[in-house]
Amino acid sequence: MSLTMPQPDDAILARRGEIIAALRRIVPGEGVISQPHELKPYETDGLTAYRQPPMAVVLPETTAQVSAVMRYCNAQGVKVVPRGAGTSLSGGALPLADAVLLGLSKFSRVLDVDYENRLAVVQPGVTNLAITRAVEEMGFFYAPDPSSQIACSIGGNVAENAGGVHCLKYGVTTNNVLGVELVMMDGEIIRLGGRQLDAAGLDLLGVIVGSEGLLGVVTEVTVRILPRPQTARAVLVGFASIQSAAQCVADVIGEGIIPAAMEMMDRSAVHAAEAFANVGYPLDVEALLIVELDGPLAECDYLIGEVERIARANAAVTTRVSRNDAERLAFWAGRKAAFPAVGRISPDYYCMDGTIPRRRLPEVLQRIAGMSASHGLRVVNVFHAGDGNLHPMILYDANRAGELERAESFGNDILRLCVEVGGVLTGEHGVGVEKRDLMPVMFSEIDLAHQQRIKCAFDPGLLLNPGKVFPTLHRCAELGRMHVHRGQVSFPDLPRL
């Protein structure tokens, strides 16, 4: 692995027994895990290429316990890595050898459903899908729907600002969270936001969402819930070229239509998905679009007609409209099976997550094809077409010497390309450890210093989830002294992680 994590502190490791004993006094019973074989399940998250058992795992059950653990660790200079369900694809919950892994899995209760104000108050360990399950009998749902929604927790969704296929219409996590209870690294418990739309003062809630567990530990979340759409219909459109598919997407939005979801698959993704799921995808196309419209029946019918018209104008070679919900779900079954489908044609794959301006799509896919040839690795592309979020999956075999390194190098080239055409390193998976060292491709040192100074305002000792997001660990005092004027950087030459 090319990744370097902060050097473990020998003085902390030497005090391991004492630290575990102190944690046991705060969280009695089975809430502290320290045996090596019991630590094993916590050594990685959804980014399984990286593994590191933590010094200990603590699983508190109350906010007071979280606060006491954080206060103790802060006072003792012990690092803390928060963990939700452990489904991060960017290594956000990767442990450190000298850190306490703080798991929120026991915070699993729905505390309040307030239909009158259309919100739910939940603990962070509640899964994304469980929120919808808790409110669906009254006809509501929680809109952000990351594909891991059966397993991922709302606390992790807040940390990563999770998206999903329906975020084009309904927004990502940050647009659907009203408030949090947050425990800071020094143990202080604060509330940001509440049950109203805006908070008083600075929008600190806005910066907590997507902060990847570096600013505080969320112990309660208030989310908006929405009436479930009356109906949903999907149209499956095949194209003879990526260009015409991309133009169709631009024209749908140009006509003022914001579909609930608009997904694109390239030829290789269509073939892999069809071989796996047998859902009847056309195989003689270069690009396949799934466009889902939801809302009242009259709206769906009208918009499906409009999308069909726009598709025909863009030389669609096949157009199929779902006739019932079973058929709509079948259209999705292939797309949603893209990961296991790719898993069947390749021993390993590496999923990327850049976003680009949509108009650059044909050019970007062409250049990815070129990189595929030069790196000698196949790539399968699925794409949240409506918002420009690309998920190229690089196929490799970890058992072949050098292939993982080549896959990572290919992935980095893709992300550099995304930034080059005006896009970003990550649209919904987070920076974590995975994209940490690429941050300077997108941000200058001055830009990053401004972000890191926020970290210092929350956690001046840099004890919470260090080694994630930022490629360089500047001590807060150094950041304060750093002076840059008119872009003239006078940076101390600090060691990289």
Place this chain on the structure above:
Amino acid sequence: MTSVLTPTTSDDLSDAIADAARSGTRLAIAGGGSKTEIGKPSNAVRLDMRGFAGIIDYDPPELVLTVGAGTPLSEVESLVAAHGQMLAFEPWDHGPLFGKPAGAATIGGVVAARVAGSGRLTRGGARDHLLRFEAISGKGERFVGGAKVVKNVTGYDLPKLMAGSWGRLAAMTQLTLKVLPRPRASATMVIYGLSPVRAHAAMARAMSSHAEVSAAAHIPKVSGAERSTTALCIQGFEPSVAARCALLVDVLRDHGTLHTLPAAEAESFWRAVREVTPLASSKTLWRIDVAPSTGPAIVDAFESLGARWLFDWAGGLIWLAFDGDAGRVRPAAERAGGHAMLVRAPEAMRTVVPAHHPRVPAVAALEFRVRRAFDPHGIFETGRFLDESNAD
């Protein structure tokens, strides 16, 4: 020393801010001055951002617009309207609320003050539509946050912090906003004569229905009309709007008779709500953010003390015109779990009552540290918000 600075380039702005930091000069970042009368009057040097004006990049199918922060709001709105799009958070010009002509408000000003209209309820606020900014911080450093794409989680979400920062973090020079298609059709359905409790119930029922109501507001009789009006706005494509209006009639049949407001009347109703015109004559104007269900008890209590008011955001935003004891307003908002902003008041009151609802000490301390992260010398602290003892 000059009392107004008018930089037109990032380098000049950077120099001006670095000079101010060296000399300990306080700078009041300003656009068109439409909200100058909010907060305590200040003698700080005015940093006029209107030199950073103009459309930088607009690609309608990408739903992304980049403009200079000092560009007039009206210019931005005309541009996107010409392409069938809109700023979905519906920012509005505060000038007329303070007796000034309309047209001065800038896009940077409305974003920095987190100004949003009735559509905030369903389409989000300025925070949800600011994708990227360029700014000069209190050290004179030029930096960016966010990116020019609609979906991005790379690094901390600094645009959220800048939206609603009231010029206390950094001077924004350039903003990238998400724009949305303007609805092709719009209908407003109203119920007359509802009490606050029944208006809240009708709005809550409508918002929980499949009618996909985009805005909900209520103007009571006490605020000048012959009878109270509870209004629900339905927008979208023509066939869908017609179907949802019919659905709404059915959903609200136990709440009252629905009438369709003629287009011109509907437009003036929503403008009145957005710009608070029914309360224009009051000396003291508060805006209270709460969970909608708590609104009726609040307005009942203040109406009995002589207040006038209206509901926007389905009751989650209360505009309260109340010239009585200011000490009553914030405790009432707090008991409801919300907060109150003092928007308009006589100068004597604004010198002692903070514009923004005071935060609990731990949050206030955290906000202070975040402000110092961007502005270590406190040069953007003009005393306007009465929460920094060293800034007066």
